[in-house]
Amino acid sequence: MDTFLKYAYFEHQFIPFEDAKLSVATHALHYGTAAFGGLRGIPNPQNPNEILLFRLERHCQRLSQSAKFLHHDLPADKIYQIIIDFVKKNKPNQSFYIRPLVYSSGLGIAPRLHNIEKNFLVYGLEMGEYLSPSGIKCRISSWYRQEDRSFPLRGKITGAYITSALAKTEAVESGFDEAILMNSQGKVCEATGMNIFMVRNGQIITPGFEQDILEGITRDSVLTLAKDLGITVVERPIDKTELFIADEVFLCGTAAKIAPVYQIENFKLSEERPIATKLREKLTAITQNEDPKYKDWVNVIPLD
Template sequence: MHGFLPYVWFEGKCRPFVEAKLSIATHALHYGTAAFGGLRAIPDPSDAHQMLFFRLDRHARRLSQSAGFLNTSLSSEEILAGVEAVIKANQPRVPIYLRPLVYTSDLGIAPRLHSIETDFLIYGLELGDYLSPEGVNCRFSSWTRQEDRSLPLRGKISGAYITSSLAKTEAVKSGFDEAILMNSQGKVCEASGMNVFIVRDGVLHTPGVNQDILEGVTRASVITMARSMGYEVVERGIDKTELLLADEVFLTGTAARITPVRRIETTELASERPIMERLRHRLQAITEGRDEEFRHWVTVISTGGA
């Protein structure tokens, strides 16, 4: 069914995907009172009965913290147990993406986060490249990224993604692949679901955590990885014209991994991206468990297959 894994984690146990149903009156559906994560896993190149997850502990911790914004408790251990159950139930043999979601499962019409039931689910799908590895064309969105004073942007809160959805559709309908959102101060913030990096004169720059960005797990990994490779990384506010003058521009995210930007608006960017390519090759080696320095970033989960 459209590449979805046949079994999900729903209401405390694994069930067939087709049996996981929600009421049309579910609170989270109406008010966006949910938070989600995104997990990538690939088959272990050395053992087909194991899946390799990238930064699973960090993803679980962020989702647990996001649940706290929803006034509910969801421990990293509960998340990890659900992930393991889904892997064993599905026994995947291809690269996959898992979507864990904590949500207000109560029925009702009052927007609130108190005196309300919550639940947790996980579903998955087969996923190769989310964006073209050859690169994407971007435009600056007419929509502005929200501010942390209006909602908790350090959590992946479902309701916040209306802005991302508007920006993405605007970009695609106007002939681009992706959108670059600015924050309320007019600084570069992020793409519709990815963080932004630029390279100027051999130095990597990326919007800082004080720029209303999502604190991306892949973003943090790229920063650590780049510094270990001897590159300087500066986290700061970035002006839109800097993207147009940059030697390299690329996006990072769980689904997107590391994706180059070919063009922004009418400005063609350089086709040679040596720093990004080194980072992308290093990240691939890490996710495949071939990098000793960052082997601790990879969690191995057995599929339970024979």
């Protein structure tokens, strides 16, 4: 069972999590007219009276952009300050996950974005490993990723995640840990809540934005780290069969961090994962504020 942080930000104030409740008639519940973010936080290993948040500014920026698709003006700096206050209010003492959500809070029944109240909330929960760091097995989903021409894929819009839910359950119920979705062109797109990478001949290859992927923040971090480590990065369409013969395949996301894949369908992949391991170790050191080169990626929040 999830352990939620004690306080939530709800209807412009901090209240006990269990008191943050919505009406059954809430518009976002019926029509998916909401957008969310997600970021991890940990107590500073060097100072337990500080919390470390990874790339907070970028997360706030993306959620602010997502809100625009809902016809709502939610400035990134406002999100930023509320999340800082949220952390200070809760004083978490172990690894946790923050979920901010902008949503249509009005009680109307017509699917629309105009003339309806919008609101913003934040809650959090304790979170360890989302996927096994030792490796997972994936199947190719029978469900396909939406297209940008019919859905605003550059926003984390809640309605889009029915596809992820269908694909994830299909994968788990057929004996796998995670699903890999193809796009409408039959090219590899992403997992149910993570971006995907493969390694072939020493190069990292990943689908580009034109492949209907989410503009992942962890993805951006991985690309930056790989280039800084001197690893060649190629963004291009990927065929399904390339995954089966790749030297390495791994997923990345805020919750999953970097999760190596050891099997896709009935194809076993190598247990040697030098690039994924190097990137995971590097990313872990950065999130723990142990790498001065990337200190601007980490926000240090004093609790006192």
